[in-house]
Amino acid sequence: MNLKELLHKESFTREEIISLLKLQKGEEIRELINRADEVRREYCGEEVHLRGIIEFSNYCTEDCLYCGLRAGNLKLQRYRMSPEEIIETAKQISNLGIFTIVLQSGEDSYYDKDLIAYIIYSIKQYSDVAITLSIGEREFDEYRIWKLAGADRYLLKHETANPKLYSIYHNKQKLEDRIKHLEFLKSLGYQIGSGNIVGLPMQTEEDIADDILLCSKLDLDMAAFGPFIPAPNTPYRRRKAGNVMLTLKTMAVARIVLKNVHIPATTALATIDEAGRIKGLTSGANVIMPDFTPMKYRQYYEIYPNRNTIKDDPSAVKALLTMQLESIGRKISSGKGDSLKLIFGNDKISHYPY
Template identity: 45%
Template sequence: MSQQYIIICYSTSQMLRADSLLKAMDVETDLIPTPSEHGTICSTAIAIGEKDKGKAEKILAEGNFAVKGIFPHKTRKLSGLMESLKNCVISQTFKDIMKKVESGEDLTKDEITYLLKVEGESELKALFETADRMRKEIVGDIVEVRAAIEFSNYCNKSCHYCGIRNGCTVPTRYRMTEDEIMEGVHELHRVGIKTVVLQSGEDDYYTLEVLIKLIKRIKRETKMGITLSVGERSYEEYKALKEAGANNYLLKIETTNPDIFKFIHPDDDLEYRRQCAQWLKELGYVNASGNMIGLPGQRAEDIAEDILFYKEMGIHMIGIGPFIPAAGTPFEKYPQGSVEMTLKAVAVTRLVCKNVFIPATTALASVDPDGQKKALQAGANSLMLISTPPKYRSNYQIYSNKNMIDLDSAVKAIHDAGRKLPKYLKLDNNQQEE
């Protein structure tokens, strides 16, 4: 494989302009999360092949683009990994895969599937510890903390697993006003949270104009980062929301298996979901996706395909949680997804995608009191608080018995996992790291 290079720009707008120009001049490019040694993962770099390096340099110089630089895209290795595993009771196949991880080689679908199927205590321990080491070398020990405001539980979709689906009898439907949302935003800003996640069902009440007005107000009053999670939209809408100030977009793929996707999403189309992810990438969003573990009919091979999708799409943030049935839905009697398989998926995703943010999801905390701690010790590096106002939050039940993660429980999970709190959090004395 020939050497790849990455172009690091000073801003997202510069990156998009440079990428557009390079493509117009027949330079093959890809947009990927910025390697941690060159900046934050939650930004995007332009990847090019060795054959196009000279041409790209000339084009950017002639276009008067000021870039931070064009750097070799180094393979992330784990030096000394095999030495650390020498006393472990592991199979030869496991050893061979770990040798590839040590040298930074890409894993095949069969190898990813093998890791997802490991069951022995020794191999599980080795898998989680290797993923945790990869996490430490790439993003360090500080756990990123974000917070979600679930501002509407109306939805025009009928996803079979979802507790706020169209037609589902939820306790009470609600929509928050702009002022109510802003009250929550200001409270998060007060405790130091840097990014607010605005999440809802696919609710047409919140038009493009309404969302743009809200985004601009948040930026004007707090300058916080904004993650939107409001479902499938058109390219033009995504573009307008980005131009208004949205930074990140969360649109989970849920599964890349076409048959399972159709089974769980009777009124959605997998190819359109993929197209949305591509649009978000092209528009320069910090692109977030994720899947559910334990969906009806799902195999380890399907999860392996999901992981390869994240890598190929250049996803920045990947949320992986167990399927949890929701009362009143067509899937309410299906079995819950496995915590162990979820943790394996987190670990393998870290080893394959490497340079990404992986949250220890709320869903894990909802089925295992120590679920978030376990995920943080298996490759995850972020947490999301549930900051929906108390009078509404019990009605936003995508799945039943949801754990309402607050700042105290997040701090506890971080402490218990032996990880570090971000310095931007403004905590009281009882919450401070010892």
């Protein structure tokens, strides 16, 4: 089977995914990325969905080896935003015409189930937005309460589908537990997101293929693939950063395999390559997640160093992104960016004229 035939298959074996990830010739990689862009257009259209992130706490009880927020990083200045600050920032995002709010933090039990529920409910009273939680593993009854309070989505990256590597990166935590949380969240009606980090120490292309297959098995609504960036004051601070091209190939293969999922062009990709956001959007991505954390806190959410967030006044963010997207023939969506499965099932968006 030649490459063109392979790229137009409807389903893929593990071996076929690995072979695509290992493509090295420039013309073959271009063919892969062009096909991913075609599939993105077929299933997602030309709109790019914005998710406004509020990083409301950098406290974390976990000690993951790659993350700058790890509990063992005693040099990081910690902060917590008040509920009022979080709610006000969410209002600002909504007023800009961005209708997904991502509430993100380390695993910080200071924000208990009632406080998170209050924040969710309050945002929903003021703004017609979708709320995504990205706050790590919590108790199952908390997930239930937050869904009732109005949460719509939950982002919980698995980072690696290799159980041995997972236990190393996460200090003997188990991959199977992370998967159980994702499956339970889905059973409650959350739209769920997960994904990996490309270029973690000891990772292989075979591991990345398993990541994509796990995303397929979980039937995700959003799948995120960003490069590893070494963080100061972590055990992996001197390790090599993830490769841009491998990250783009991973995104492209994921788009071709998974088809009707949201895939973001991550901040990490834009951090290790100034053109990373645009490269991601032309390699299968259809989501951007601009950071709206207040500037007085933003520098301390250091999961990795020198993050390439848009540092302009929040009111300028959307205009800047609009110009960037117009340069590649794309436009910002005016919707909430709900699951493509929820809206269209397995059909291509081109089947639905607007």
